[in-house]
Amino acid sequence: MRVATYNILNGGCGREDTLARVVETIQPDVLGLQEVVSPEFVLSLAERLGFSSVMSQVSGRTNVALLSRFPILRSASYQPLPFSKPVLEVELQVPPDQTLTVFVLHLRVDPELPFERRRLREILAALEIARSRRDRPILLMGDLNALEPGAPIRVEPMLKLAQSVAARRHTRTSA
Numbered sequence: 001m002r003v004a005t006y007n008i009l010n011g012g013c014g015r016e017d018t019l020a021r022v023v024e025t026i027q028p029d030v031l032g033l034q035e036v037v038s039p040e041f042v043l044s045l046a047e048r049l050g051f052s053s054v055m056s057q058v059s060g061r062t063n064v065a066l067l068s069r070f071p072i073l074r075s076a077s078y079q080p081l082p083f084s085k086p087v088l089e090v091e092l093q094v095p096p097d098q099t100l101t102v103f104v105l106h107l108r109v110d111p112e113l114p115f116e117r118r119r120l121r122e123i124l125a126a127l128e129i130a131r132s133r134r135d136r137p138i139l140l141m142g143d144l145n146a147l148e149p150g151a152p153i154r155v156e157p158m159l160k161l162a163q164s165v166a167a168r169r170h171t172r173t174s175a
Helices: 016-026 039-049 113-132 155-174
Strands: 003-007 030-036 052-055 063-068 072-078 087-094 098-106 138-143
Touching: 003 016, 003 138, 016 039, 030 039, 030 098, 030 138, 039 052, 039 063, 052 072, 052 087, 063 072, 063 087, 063 098, 087 113, 098 113, 113 138
Parallel strands: 003 030, 098 138
Antiparallel strands: 030 063, 052 063, 072 087, 087 098
8 A cells, every 4th residue: 555645835736737737747646635625725735636536524714635545434633732733643544454544744844842742742732633543544644834934953963873884785686
């Protein structure tokens, strides 16, 4: 199963064809969308891709949505505290005759420390929701905003890790 999540930024308006081409290229079976503003956009994209779809129904400027190649059995959207944006819960019928519960999230981001603490509370709340459904497979997906806007990215540790992995692969293939 291939899954993807995509923040389409401000509803994706005017970029529908580009967004559809990106999704067609990665070919996910399950796709979570963030910053959705139009149900028509979701339905149009789903129809173009041959997917089923559902969008959160919480009032506000932006919502989240899920597109799936698998049948959608049930969905619910809510915005309990501490979430600042809607949470979409969707049950999918996946092979071989199993149910997968997917949560699509869009967590808060703000460079100020109090709001970073709020994002941490959102993460803990999402994990608690998932824990309450532990009798079945769960997928938490979405824009978790792990990096704040403008936050410096330390490339050196990632580069060292990539070099280490490449060196190990080279050693194994040479042996």
